[in-house]
Amino acid sequence: MAIPTELVGSLPRPMKLQEAYEAYDQGKIDWPALQAEQDAAAEDSIRRLEETGEPIVTDGEQRESSFATYPITDTLAGTGLAENLAGDGQFFAIFDDGHHRQLPRLTGGPFRYKTYAREFVEKNRAIASHPVKQAVIAPSMLMLLYPLEGELEGYTRAQFLDDLCDEVEKDIRGCFDAGAVRVSIDFTEGRLANKNDSRNPWTNKDMLQEFIDLNNRVIDRFSAAERVNIGIHTCPGGDCDSVHSKEVPYEKLLSKMFQLNAGYFLIQCASEEDRESVYRMCGEYSREDANGVAQVCFMGVINPLSPEVETAEHVRDELLLASKYIPVERLGATDDCGFSPFSRDVKPKHGSPDFARDIAMQKISARLEGARLAREALVGAGV
Numbered sequence: 001m002a003i004p005t006e007l008v009g010s011l012p013r014p015m016k017l018q019e020a021y022e023a024y025d026q027g028k029i030d031w032p033a034l035q036a037e038q039d040a041a042a043e044d045s046i047r048r049l050e051e052t053g054e055p056i057v058t059d060g061e062q063r064e065s066s067f068a069t070y071p072i073t074d075t076l077a078g079t080g081l082a083e084n085l086a087g088d089g090q091f092f093a094i095f096d097d098g099h100h101r102q103l104p105r106l107t108g109g110p111f112r113y114k115t116y117a118r119e120f121v122e123k124n125r126a127i128a129s130h131p132v133k134q135a136v137i138a139p140s141m142l143m144l145l146y147p148l149e150g151e152l153e154g155y156t157r158a159q160f161l162d163d164l165c166d167e168v169e170k171d172i173r174g175c176f177d178a179g180a181v182r183v184s185i186d187f188t189e190g191r192l193a194n195k196n197d198s199r200n201p202w203t204n205k206d207m208l209q210e211f212i213d214l215n216n217r218v219i220d221r222f223s224a225a226e227r228v229n230i231g232i233h234t235c236p237g238g239d240c241d242s243v244h245s246k247e248v249p250y251e252k253l254l255s256k257m258f259q260l261n262a263g264y265f266l267i268q269c270a271s272e273e274d275r276e277s278v279y280r281m282c283g284e285y286s287r288e289d290a291n292g293v294a295q296v297c298f299m300g301v302i303n304p305l306s307p308e309v310e311t312a313e314h315v316r317d318e319l320l321l322a323s324k325y326i327p328v329e330r331l332g333a334t335d336d337c338g339f340s341p342f343s344r345d346v347k348p349k350h351g352s353p354d355f356a357r358d359i360a361m362q363k364i365s366a367r368l369e370g371a372r373l374a375r376e377a378l379v380g381a382g383v
Helices: 015-025 031-052 118-125 139-145 157-177 208-219 251-257 275-285 312-322 353-380
Strands: 091-094 100-102 133-137 182-186 230-234 264-267 296-302 331-335
Touching: 015 031, 015 353, 031 118, 031 353, 118 133, 118 157, 133 157, 139 157, 139 208, 157 182, 157 208, 208 251, 230 251, 251 275, 264 275, 264 331, 275 296, 275 312, 296 312, 296 353, 312 331, 312 353, 331 353
Parallel strands: 133 182, 182 230, 230 264, 264 296, 296 331
Antiparallel strands: 091 100
């Protein structure tokens, strides 16, 4: 029985690209010059991923400001912000090392994307020889653009959510239309929704069920055949080699997450202390029939936050342990998180983003080889 394996998405941006972002924010280079650096990093990422044997590749989100903000701003500093947005929104997350990431603030309607992910798919398919996947942002993240309390004059919350769901659906369909074989929705805010942080007001609102219901408003617009290739990614954060919600009991998320009617899930696990309990919960809560699709659990067997490279044998053993709880036909392997979900990340525990790119490829190779070894062991055991 084959164990499929799939990349989450992001890779560390080369230092040269990160410096180009800063230069662009300062007005020292123009947009074509920044795009040239993005294109070079994307091509290098795809080439190196294909050399590892990764069956489905991405550009490592080299052309994106971040996993969350790519539709609405050109850079994390807010250069090129979309219409009806201001740069002084609420914190999305406060990380354990003390740094934070901030979202823009909606100032009026209608809400529209500035950039759709199909643009990345089209460029990547022109480069790649392997099939291409694309990660997109969840509506549950972008709903945080709207003020937590009250309503904007002339643009109600209900109107905003209608527009938001339409834009996310358009984003996903555009990726498939452009030739992506898989589209995964980033839901890193899922675990964070169960954290109570007085510095970060939205985390005190008990919004997880609201997030799930909103995401299903979009997911349920797709047929069962389409949802087989629509995934959900979740993790406790992964930025500057730090996390934002790992202390939150995982069961608070896993007991509800599989209500999402997606076909597969990319699930952080390698950095958990009690990985066996995560396998058990995924086996318990994932559904064999989610409105017509069987939910596949791609378990994280690689920790992108650590520069230590996992061995293929370690990956094999983790997958074999997972197979005791998750049906083999619904088990896969992935990385815990994107290696650098934000475009400005010097990877402090690694020493440099360029070194971190090299380590990422070694870790991906270990995941692929470990999945192969696990397949051999399961076949040998008659599974």
